[in-house]
Amino acid sequence: MTKAPAPKPAPSATASSSSSTPKNVGTTSDGKEVYSTGLSAKPSVSAPSRTPTPAPPPKVEEDEDDPSVPVTEGSRCLRNGCKATFISDEESRNGDGENAKCVYHPKAPLFHEGSKGYQCCKPKVLEFEEFLKIPGCATGKHVFVKKAKATDPVEELVKPRIDHYQTLDKVHVSVFAKKVDASRSAVKFEDEKVHLQLNLPDGKRCVQSLDLWAPIDPSASTYKVLGTKVDIILVKQQAKAWTLLEKPLVELPAGFGYTFSAGGRTGTTGAKDLVLDPNNLAK
Numbered sequence: 001m002t003k004a005p006a007p008k009p010a011p012s013a014t015a016s017s018s019s020s021t022p023k024n025v026g027t028t029s030d031g032k033e034v035y036s037t038g039l040s041a042k043p044s045v046s047a048p049s050r051t052p053t054p055a056p057p058p059k060v061e062e063d064e065d066d067p068s069v070p071v072t073e074g075s076r077c078l079r080n081g082c083k084a085t086f087i088s089d090e091e092s093r094n095g096d097g098e099n100a101k102c103v104y105h106p107k108a109p110l111f112h113e114g115s116k117g118y119q120c121c122k123p124k125v126l127e128f129e130e131f132l133k134i135p136g137c138a139t140g141k142h143v144f145v146k147k148a149k150a151t152d153p154v155e156e157l158v159k160p161r162i163d164h165y166q167t168l169d170k171v172h173v174s175v176f177a178k179k180v181d182a183s184r185s186a187v188k189f190e191d192e193k194v195h196l197q198l199n200l201p202d203g204k205r206c207v208q209s210l211d212l213w214a215p216i217d218p219s220a221s222t223y224k225v226l227g228t229k230v231d232i233i234l235v236k237q238q239a240k241a242w243t244l245l246e247k248p249l250v251e252l253p254a255g256f257g258y259t260f261s262a263g264g265r266t267g268t269t270g271a272k273d274l275v276l277d278p279n280n281l282a283k
Contacts, residue, residue: 061149062106062140063078063079063143063146063147064141064143064146064147065093065141065142065143065144065145065146065147066145066146066147066148067089067093067094069145071086071089071092071144071145072086072186072188072195072197073085073086073087073088073188074086074186074188075144075186075188075197076144076186077102077104077142077143077144078143078144078145078146078183078184079102079104079105079136079140079142079143080104080105080106080107080108080109080118080136081103081104081105081118081134081135081136082102082103082104082136082142084099084102084142086142086144087099092142092144093141093142093144100141100142101139102136102139102140102141102142102143103135103136103138103139104136104138104139104140105118105120105121105134105136105137105138106120106137106138107119107120109131114126116128116130116131117131117134118134118137120137120138121134121137146184154203155203155204155205156202156203156204156205157204157205157206157207158177158200158204158205158206159206159208160175160176160177160198160206161175161176162174162175162176162210162245163176164245166241166242168239168241169235169236169239170233170234170235170236171216171233171234171236171242171245172231172232172233172234173194173210173231173232173233173234173245174229174230174231174232175196175198175206175229175230175232176228176229177198177200177206177228177229177230178200178201178227178228178229179200179201179227180198180199180200180225180230181199181200181201182225184199185197185198185199185225185230187223187230187232189216189218189219189221189234190218191215191216191218191237192211192212192214192215192216193209193210193211193212194209194210194212194216194221194232194234195208195209195210196208196209196210196230198230210245210246211246211247212234212245212246212247213242213243213244213245213246213247214236214237214238214240214242215236215237215238216234216235216236216237217235217236217237220235221233221234221235
């Protein structure tokens with residue numbers, strides 16, 4: 001009886017793989033043959049990491065002084081941190097001395113969780129009194145009147161309403177102007193004049209001088225900027241009643257006098273127009 005031939009074993013996957021893999025034959029320096037599959041592992045090359053370039057900080061557009069606008073003596077520099085006051089154009093604007101040197105903060109104040117400082121420098125304090133003492137971090141020229149920019153609204157001169165009442169030794173004046181910028185405004189006192197320089201929102205400005213009825217004490221007179229008005233206290237040199245707040249621009253006819261009292265219907269304290277009362281003749 002003839003036996004069937006034994007089945008041939010199936011080729012292994014390793015052998016099939018090795019037979020199908022191309023081989024490279026080489027010879028070493030001592031005559032030995034070297035076989036290789038021809039497959040070499042290539043190192044993975046990762047793409048170079050790119051660090052994003054930070055955007056440059058926005059340029060601070062600083063204010064410039066407008067030398068064409070006259071400044072009254074004693075007006076403060078408008079730059080943050082500068083406490084210099086105006087002396088004269090030669091000393092404070094045009095000169096190169098210490099009085100013309102402005103040490104200031106070019107950026108706005110920064111208040112955060114009780115800490116106080118400026119955005120342009122590192123010093124930070126807790127007390128407001130110490131915040132006012134932080135020295136400036138930049139130097140330049142003073143700014144007493146800001147030069148108009150192309151983006152600024154057109155400046156409009158306004159004349160706010162002014163009311164007043166008096167006591168024996170003082171005259172209390174109220175200038176009704178809302179949201180006055182106290183840092184850019186000033187009231188200057190002279191013996192017989194009061195000069196108003198008030199900066200309001202939307203490019204509005206009040207530049208006005210009051211020719212007072214009688215002399216005052218400039219060193220004792222004061223003013224305070226409030227939300228809706230500016231309160232001024234004029235200290236009289238003599239404890240006498242004033243007939244008017246300002247000297248009249250016209251002379252009265254003979255036999256007439258001014259009446260600013262509660263008895264006049266429209267001629268009470270603070271009236272906009274002068275009203276002659278023929279019943280009160282000048283004595």
